[in-house]
Amino acid sequence: MADAVNWELAGKVARRVANRDPFVMADHAHHLLADFTEFTALAEDLVADTTGLRSLEGKARARVADREMWVDANIASFQRLLRPLLDRMDGFSSGLMAPVGSRIAALEMGSLLGWMSTRVLGQYDLLVIEDEDRDEQDLVYYVAPNVMALEKKYGFPPREFRLWLALHEVTHRAQFTGVPWMREHFLGLVNRTMDAVDPDPQNFIDGLKRMVEIKRAGGDPLADGGIAGLVASDAQREVLDEIAGMMSLLEGHGDVTMDRAGLDHVPSAELFSNTLRNRRASTKGMMKLIQRLLGIDAKMKQYAQGEAFIEAIEKVGGVEFIDRAWEGPHNLPSIQEIRDPQLWIDRLQVPSGNVA
Numbered sequence: 641m642a643d644a645v646n647w648e649l650a651g652k653v654a655r656r657v658a659n660r661d662p663f664v665m666a667d668h669a670h671h672l673l674a675d676f677t678e679f680t681a682l683a684e685d686l687v688a689d690t691t692g693l694r695s696l697e698g699k700a701r702a703r704v705a706d707r708e709m710w711v712d713a714n715i716a717s718f719q720r721l722l723r724p725l726l727d728r729m730d731g732f733s734s735g736l737m738a739p740v741g742s743r744i745a746a747l748e749m750g751s752l753l754g755w756m757s758t759r760v761l762g763q764y765d766l767l768v769i770e771d772e773d774r775d776e777q778d779l780v781y782y783v784a785p786n787v788m789a790l791e792k793k794y795g796f797p798p799r800e801f802r803l804w805l806a807l808h809e810v811t812h813r814a815q816f817t818g819v820p821w822m823r824e825h826f827l828g829l830v831n832r833t834m835d836a837v838d839p840d841p842q843n844f845i846d847g848l849k850r851m852v853e854i855k856r857a858g859g860d861p862l863a864d865g866g867i868a869g870l871v872a873s874d875a876q877r878e879v880l881d882e883i884a885g886m887m888s889l890l891e892g893h894g895d896v897t898m899d900r901a902g903l904d905h906v907p908s909a910e911l912f913s914n915t916l917r918n919r920r921a922s923t924k925g926m927m928k929l930i931q932r933l934l935g936i937d938a939k940m941k942q943y944a945q946g947e948a949f950i951e952a953i954e955k956v957g958g959v960e961f962i963d964r965a966w967e968g969p970h971n972l973p974s975i976q977e978i979r980d981p982q983l984w985i986d987r988l989q990v991p992s993g994n995v996a
Contacts, residue, residue: 646746647715647719647746648746649746649747649750650715650746650747650749650750650753651711651712651715651750652750653746653747653749653750653751653754654711654715654749654750654751654752654753654754654757655707655708655711655754656750656754657750657751657753657754657755657757657758658707658708658710658711658753658754658757658758659707659708668784668788669704669784672704672782672784672787672788673702673704675798675799675802676702676704676780676782676802676806677702679702679799679802679803679805679806680700680701680702680780680806680809680810681699681700682803682806682905683700683803683806683807683809683810683811683901684699684700684810684814686807686901686902686905687807687810687811687814687897687901688814689901690897690900690901691811691814691893691897691901692963693814693815693818693819693966694814694818695813695814695817695818696817696818696820697778697817700780700810700813701778701779701780702779702780702782702806703779703780703781703782704782704784705781705782705783705784706783706784706785707754707757707758707783707785707786708757710757710760710763710781710783711753711754711757713765713779713781714753714756715749715753717765718749721830757783758786759786760783760786761782761783761786761787761790761805762780762781762782762783762787762805762806762808762809763780763781763783763809764779764780764781764809764810764812764813764816765777765778765779765780765781778813778817780806780809780810780813781809782802782805782806782809787801787802787805790916794915796908796911796912796915797908800905800906800907800908800909800912801908801912803902803905803906804898804902804906804908804909804912807897807898807901807902807906808894808895808898811893811894811897811898811901812890812894815890815893815894819966821968821969822966825886825969826883826886829879829882829883829886830883832879833876833879833880833883881974881975881976882972882974882975884975884978885972885973885974885975885976885977885978886972886973887946888945888946888949888973888975888978889946889949889950889965889972889973889978890946891943891946892943892944892945892946892947892948892949892950893946893950893962895913895943895946895947896947896950899913945978945979946978948981949973949977949978949981949984950962952981952982952985953981953984953985956985957985964988971988
């Protein structure tokens with residue numbers, strides 16, 4: 641069977657891009673692991689007290705990683721997640737051009753992961769749990785060189801900043817493993833997206849034509865998810881909208897929970913939040929273009945839109961109103977409801993007098 645992505649090459653490219661800055665893991669690993677182990681456990685209790693959500697998968701495990709370790713973990717996740725799609729693409733990757741296509745895909749994947757590894761601070765690895773490798777899954781990752789670089793650059797108090805990061809990542813773990821149906825629902829949406837993929841290269845050409853048409857009409861062709869949103873079919877865009885609504889809720893809930901759970905523990909939380917928000921907004925040039933192409937700009941909107949959604953519904957139903965979203969997939973807001981919270985309020989028929 642031909643492989644649509646040369647994963648070994650992708651890893652080599654990613655690691656080469658990732659290790660642009662010197663960092664000796666051994667010099668810092670013990671101290672960082674002690675901090676993040678402590679703060680991950682503390683964050684679990686604080687998040688549970690704030691939201692009522694506690695993981696059904698047991699205690700969270702912290703993994704302090706350098707960029708290469710983060711790259712390797714994400715390549716493993718991508719391989720698990722994309723396996724069904726790549727099997728379907730086998731017919732399009734055979735023949736004389738197969739090695740070329742595989743190398744191009746590897747260069748693109750590797751460059752993307754390598755660049756992302758220089759930016760990401762923490763990540764909950766939720767995607768696919770496979771029994772034969774459970775020890776390397778369901779981990780909360782903290783990317784040590786990026787964390788330490790920000791602490792040094794902006795003069796952040798390290799222990800406060802590390803707890804603040806842990807609160808955000810542990811909240812995501814609580815969402816996906818504390819709400820019994822959430823992980824499987826999310827993976828089901830991802831699988832529906834991949835099932836709708838037609839590997840015919842003509843789809844990419846059609847996407848580029850759509851980009852030109854939107855641009856000529858005065859619109860922003862990259863506003864709703866970057867290049868992926870352009871090349872998606874109608875069926876895919878429908879599922880992508882569901883995913884966007886769900887992730888906006890989870891990201892907004894994550895930020896709100898992080899602030900509330902850390903209220904008495906992270907005095908510098910507002911400084912951290914404002915600094916990282918300004919850091920994202922100040923990206924320019926080629927990096928800005930990459931963010932737009934990858935849909936990262938759209939992801940940044942999810943944080944703000946999700947927070948605004950939660951603020952709006954709490955004005956009507958109080959802080960417990962968000963619990964209605966955890967009752968089942970049918971209660972998750974669509975992206976349209978995220979942007980217009982009254983639609984969700986009306987759909988769930990919350991009495992207007994139920995104000996906190």
